[in-house]
Amino acid sequence: MRANDLTDGLIAGAVGTTALNIATYLDMTARARPASQTPERSAGKVARIAHLSLGAPQQADNRRSGLGALMGYAVGAAAAVGFALLTRGRRQPLLRAAVLLGGGVMTLSDGSLTLLGVTDPRTWRRVDWLADIGPHLAFGLTAAATWNRLRPSR
Numbered sequence: 001m002r003a004n005d006l007t008d009g010l011i012a013g014a015v016g017t018t019a020l021n022i023a024t025y026l027d028m029t030a031r032a033r034p035a036s037q038t039p040e041r042s043a044g045k046v047a048r049i050a051h052l053s054l055g056a057p058q059q060a061d062n063r064r065s066g067l068g069a070l071m072g073y074a075v076g077a078a079a080a081v082g083f084a085l086l087t088r089g090r091r092q093p094l095l096r097a098a099v100l101l102g103g104g105v106m107t108l109s110d111g112s113l114t115l116l117g118v119t120d121p122r123t124w125r126r127v128d129w130l131a132d133i134g135p136h137l138a139f140g141l142t143a144a145a146t147w148n149r150l151r152p153s154r
Contacts, residue, residue, distance in 0.1 A: 009083060023137075040068040045116040092144070102138075
């Protein structure tokens with residue numbers, strides 16, 4: 001595995017995360033729904049587990065918001081770098097790559113939220129699952145297309 005493979009994984013993860021965010025914001029706009037509080041809640045849980053003070057209440061709210069977003073980018077990057085390692089830097093059929101990347105990032109994000117006690121997917125309604133699957137599908141497709149575009153032709 002070359003260092004370029006890991007860099008390309010980071011790039012694919014950043015593109016995928018951007019697509020995930022766009023899909024989420026489009027859903028919020030179309031359905032006039034509020035932003036999810038799960039990123040902030042998970043950031044707060046992680047800070048408590050790590051015994052980190054986030055400051056006074058207003059500062060803590062702002063820091064949880066920022067940390068929640070950063071944790072989302074970290075999950076996207078980790079999934080794509082993991083994919084780069086798994087595939088040993090090789091191009092993959094788009095559908096396979098999209099399922100691995102989208103499913104991987106969905107498992108990482110929903111799994112961590114579940115482990116932290118922020119959510120319980122067993123209680124989700126159909127609309128909740130669709131709101132979760134759509135952006136992760138956007139992540140998978142764009143990250144996979146980016147990954148394959150960055151791979152040298154062989």
